[in-house]
Amino acid sequence: MNGETCEISDKGESCCSAQVKSDEINYKEHWDNTYSNSSEEKLGWHETDLTPTLKMISKTDLPKTAKILNAGSGSSTLIDELLKLDYSNILATDISKISLENLQARLGNESNKVEWIVDDLTNPTVLNNIEPVDLWIDRAVLHFLTEPDNQATYFNLLKDKVERNGFIMFAEYNLQGAEKCAGLPVYRYSKEILSDKLGSDFKLVHNFDYTYTMPSGALRPYIYTLFKRVC
Ligand SMILES: C[S@@+](CC[C@H](N)C(=O)[O-])C[C@H]1O[C@@H](n2cnc3c(N)ncnc32)[C@H](O)[C@@H]1O
Numbered sequence: 001m002n003g004e005t006c007e008i009s010d011k012g013e014s015c016c017s018a019q020v021k022s023d024e025i026n027y028k029e030h031w032d033n034t035y036s037n038s039s040e041e042k043l044g045w046h047e048t049d050l051t052p053t054l055k056m057i058s059k060t061d062l063p064k065t066a067k068i069l070n071a072g073s074g075s076s077t078l079i080d081e082l083l084k085l086d087y088s089n090i091l092a093t094d095i096s097k098i099s100l101e102n103l104q105a106r107l108g109n110e111s112n113k114v115e116w117i118v119d120d121l122t123n124p125t126v127l128n129n130i131e132p133v134d135l136w137i138d139r140a141v142l143h144f145l146t147e148p149d150n151q152a153t154y155f156n157l158l159k160d161k162v163e164r165n166g167f168i169m170f171a172e173y174n175l176q177g178a179e180k181c182a183g184l185p186v187y188r189y190s191k192e193i194l195s196d197k198l199g200s201d202f203k204l205v206h207n208f209d210y211t212y213t214m215p216s217g218a219l220r221p222y223i224y225t226l227f228k229r230v231c
Contacts, residue, residue, distance in 0.1 A: 092114050
């Protein structure tokens with residue numbers, strides 16, 4: 001998994017339903033439409049193998065009672081996996097109500113074990129009032145925030161809502177990654193950029209490169225990082 005490389009032969013169009021300009025987008029509508037029009041398995045970011053994220057979670061050594069928030073969870077199977085692993089304090093949040101409803105439908109009765117929050121990370125309301133969490137997981141969400149103000153709002157929220165000695169996992173397109181996904185432009189990251197944005201209260205404790213293969217077979221290089229809040 002470490003140091004894998006890949007060539008990007010397209011600029012992200014293969015996972016896009018349409019070309020859209022960022023200042024013209026209603027993001028909630030965009031994501032609701034995306035989740036209304038496709039099953040989870042056909043989405044360009046769908047994973048069948050969650051090993052990279054699960055590996056990061058195991059690095060935290062957190063107890064099963066730890067409060068874990070999956071930001072921009074969409075209808076990903078991470079929540080299913082966390083429940084199977086007996087984590088008992090899980091929050092799933094997304095801007096798209098439809099994505100969370102799809103996930104709830106898949107989980108059936110198990111969905112009662114999860115706290116569900118529809119909110120926008122760039123304009124949080126409910127999230128401003130949650131208790132701090134022990135682990136904040138973001139796979140393929142932060143990189144959709146291209147405006148500096150939106151990035152700043154999200155990072156401020158993170159700094160406010162992650163406990164001391166708690167963790168943040170980011171998995172984002174790396175600097176060699178595609179320039180678009182899901183019809184949207186993306187802002188790509190390195191571990192240095194993420195460290196810089198989080199500031200000195202957070203220490204990078206683990207990272208690796210990972211090349212994700214989309215359902216279409218196209219390759220998408222990600223940077224996986226785990227930060228610990230040290231003060
Ligand atoms: C590429 S999908 C990744 C979904 C999931 N994390 C995964 O790994 O499969 C991006 C997700 O971020 C959500 N999202 C995008 N912008 C958001 C925002 N401003 N606030 C909350 N969620 C957002 C989308 O609705 C979508 O579910």
